[in-house]
Amino acid sequence: MAQLPDNPGVYLMRDAAGEIIYVGKAGSLKNRVRSYFHSPASQPPKVQVMMRHVADLEYIITRSEVEALVLECNLIKSYRPYYNINLKDDKSYPYLKVAVNQEFPYMTVTRQRVRDGSRYFGPYTNVGALQDTLRWLRRYFSLRTCRGGVWKEACRSRRPCLDGHIGRCIAPCSGAVSPEAYRVMVQELILFLEGKGDDLVHRLEEKMRQAAERLAFEEAAKWRDQLAAMRQVLARQQMATERTGDQDYLGVAHEGSLACVQVFFVRDGRVTGREHFYLDGEGGLDPGEALAAFIQQYYSGAGYVPEEMVLSLPPPGQEVMQEWLSQRRGKKVHLTVPVRGERRQLLSLVEENARLLLNTKAAGQRRETEGVLALQEVLGLPVAPGRIECYDVSNLQGSNAVGSMVVFRHGRAVKGEYRRFQIRGVSGPDDYASLREVLGRRFRRLQAGDPRFAAAPDLILIDGGKGQLSAAIQVMNEMEVGHIPVFGLAKREEEIFVPGTAEPVRLPRDSAALQLLQRVRDEAHRFAVTYHRQLRGQQLTGSTLDAVAGIGPRRKAALLQAFGSVARMREASLEELTAVPGMNRQAAGRLYAHLHSEGRLPAEGGS
Template sequence: MDPSEYRPASGEIPTQAGVYRFRDEDRRVLYVGKAKNLRQRLNSYFADPAGLHPRTFRMVHSASSVEWTVVTTEVEALQLEWTWIREFSPRFNVMFRDDKSYPYLAITTQDRVPRVYVTRGKRRQGVTYFGPFGQAWAIRESLDQLLRVFPVRTCTSGVFKRAERSGRPCLLGYIGKCAAPCVGRVSEDEHRDLVRGITDFMSGSTGTMISSRKKEMAAAAADLDYEHAARLRDQIQALETVLAKNAVVLSMNVDCDIFALHLDELEAAVQVFHVRGGRIRGERGWIVERLEGTTRGELTSDYLRQAYGDVAPEAVPPEVLVDVGPDDRASMEEWLRERRGGSRVTLRVPERGEKKALLDTVRQNAEQSLVLHRTRRASDLTTRSEALREVHELLGLDEPPLRIECIDNSHTQGQDVVGSLIVFEDGLPKKRDYRHFSVRGEAARDDTSAMYDVVSRRFSRYLESLASDEPDERFGYRPSLLLVDGGPSQVSAARRALDDLGLAGIAVAGLAKRLEEVWLPGDDYPTVFPRSSEGLYLLQRIRDEAHRFAISFHRKKRAATAKTSALDAIPGLGPARRKALLKQFGSVARIRKASVEDLQAAEGVGAALAATIHEGLKEGAAQDDS
């Protein structure tokens, strides 16, 4: 829809801070944003739509209405914006998702007799969570050690009630890993003291607990109460075992969370280390689809809200370290302060010291997390099957796209035009079938001509292979889908080339990089894949691989051209003598440094020509410097 049709009058829009929503014709929320000045921000969407970023341009043309809500402060706007993003999952907002399911240590503090357990499930009210932890086995081993010191109930409600009725505790009660409040061995208040102990320990009060037990053990030994001293010794060993599982990373006894972001062309990964008492107590990661034009500062704001939007106040540390500061640092710090219950939170980027070194480690983990995510996604058979099914159905193909070929062109301002052909079979690259094409003459005048040329040459070889007694292993296979990098004009050129060869049965589609839209021949509008579509992800991978392959060949060709370009303009220097000079000196740079006498060492170069070469290269260097 034309944005001018639903643009509100400027005077109707308030100038206060607020949150706005763009909706489509079906009243679905497409985008949620916040602003210090609603009038100024919303007018920017309508003043010059042609000057908008492509993603924003597409959003305002997909919408049919815009509405807003005024709030008192920027912090309220920040909170309301995030609430609506979680509620509506707007298509044009950045949405993070956990890169894996993390285990937490949970304590049902609101229960009459609280229970401690390890969980990966959805968070519930009335439950205190610690973590997340990198591995489930690590927190289970830690919990096993903690139960030796704080024998808190771990059983389910059904087991607990059955023990109450029967008057007999479960096995953990018999072996001393549960205080057995179900049968009255300890009172509910005494059991809550144990729960408070494990909560304090997980919150970071480790040094005090161990030192107080050491003093108590020494006093018991002095009073000859060796049995009590032995129990305290075992408790100290158990607590120290739990601490040993958490590496000391900071010499200072500080509490902080450290975030780092790693990006590639399609996605971004966020990793966080939760440091308590100078030790890593947990880690977590998210993966997000990278929307073109989204800045690192905007992504920082988004993942901080994701990390702290649904946590208890005690889960927000007094210091948050990031590799790139958010665009709205002041309001983000204020929002974090409110999330922490009014206590101050410092948000900063470490520049030196051990915190900077730990940030570098977190960044390396984010990079590895993204590599692992993409590897698993590409190699998973179920995921690939789902991707191929989506491409088959959404593009209306006559057959499953078991073999997809993609063609991309690369050039520098129309010079050194090259084409690349890459092949994916069953959703995986088949690199032995990759091919390069050099585009020359009239075919190199523009992108559509180059696309027509490369498609024609590739499938002419296919037709030649069909007519031959010995099929061409390089070009003798027919793809189920030909994907081109580009929009309607490139798709039309590829379709025309196939039709001219009598290959109307081969399906063609184009993926436009800037808007990530899939175009089919003759369609006025693109086919839109869902944002989280495995099919779109597969097409993006194929397109990006073709682009990478084309760029690598183009760079080699450009380097080879540049190697002799300076010699081309020298009169009287033909191909044979240029080759002789390069053989003698190795590069144009060395030829340029050679004297007239040195140049004569090359085969076929006399004194007069050597002087011409020396002067010509000297003039060329002066022009380059100017």
């Protein structure tokens, strides 16, 4: 302790296994770390529990508290320590990317935010709503969608792709639009994404007026339709305040170790969007700390930092956080906590939304916990099964046989730990042998120390009855993991098959234990079938296109990029097939004839 410096920095606490279990920041490392040891009884219960597991401590000196905050945020994201408050599944949230670093920018959805000169908007929690937004944006802002080799080939040939032919893209690859005119369209898109809808409306009104003055009535009609659509979108955005400028309103609600932060995005007095996020804090959490953790983790990766954040309560270290946010924005950022007036009224609405969302989430988690505890009771398990793994196999008459492994932790799906297997050592439709192969590969990897299979299950569920269960027990005994409880759940009658018991267990349909097993089993089945269909689709697509002379790997990739499937290629006309970058009329004709089993080149204009 005497060697601790009186400097700002970050400290990392490790347990006996060397795992980082907590990361913290401090203006004075000496004072902050000493406080954990000099007055342990005065610490919150969560900290007292944590300190019983601390076996080692290290620290990193920084030049300022702001630097310490940035480093703390990065380390928490990297290690996701057990006792830190973590933004749930933050790596999976998608962004809307506008590649403004390109001569002709494109927009796409991505889950990777990198420093490549692009503009990123988000992250978004509702992927379906984001895809709907993207479709709307592509309809009214006809930016290119093709990238990579398809874009390069289209530029080389000066022939637009399918989207260009049907009017979904303005086709910059064909030279139909100058970089300057295209850039104006990109700027208008960004205005809309920034919530500056009123500015965009003024631009569209001016464009419509100028087109009408030139007697370009078709162009004026296009701007009129786009203007009407834009006004319809803006009409759905609730007016929030008379204030101008950009604010994010953040309300927090918490219960036990779970918190929900609701964000309203207000631009020029109008609510332009809203998102909600959940945070986990093992052993309970403080709402102020939860809000601070959210601001750090969310705005370190957000595409935009507003000039003001309106908060339901002051976060710890508010001044340092304000300085850090100002550095991120490049201008002054204010953190405010209103106590009255119109901003307080809107904030109350934000907080109410957070509370309703949290109640729904917490109720779901309680049901999941009840299911795990009920499962322990009805199956006579020594401990509650914290980690459940379920296995299923899928094939069609033995072809493209696959296996799936899904993971549920404390009753909740952990999709990042799902695994899938292509069956290699089984010929023909043999579910038992396929299941033995999947389980054998899984436990060999556990025994070999493969980090992707390092966690051992507390319970294994097999999708099937007596036969599948016997196959699983056989291979598990051979692998010397027979101590892990394993059960089968058969479809139709929903009977639970237990090793060493002749009669299956039948539970009431409303049993929390049965409902949990059904969710786990159905998820394993879905995951296996999805993978099987994916492999089968790839095989069918590959064999269909491979049979056509002149369709090599590059043309095959371009066709799949343009149409997505053989079924959509079959619906396309000869002109649409020819329009695919890299295709010519001769190759398109052969493909068209093969898809329609006509064996001849269709006539000009045929479909």
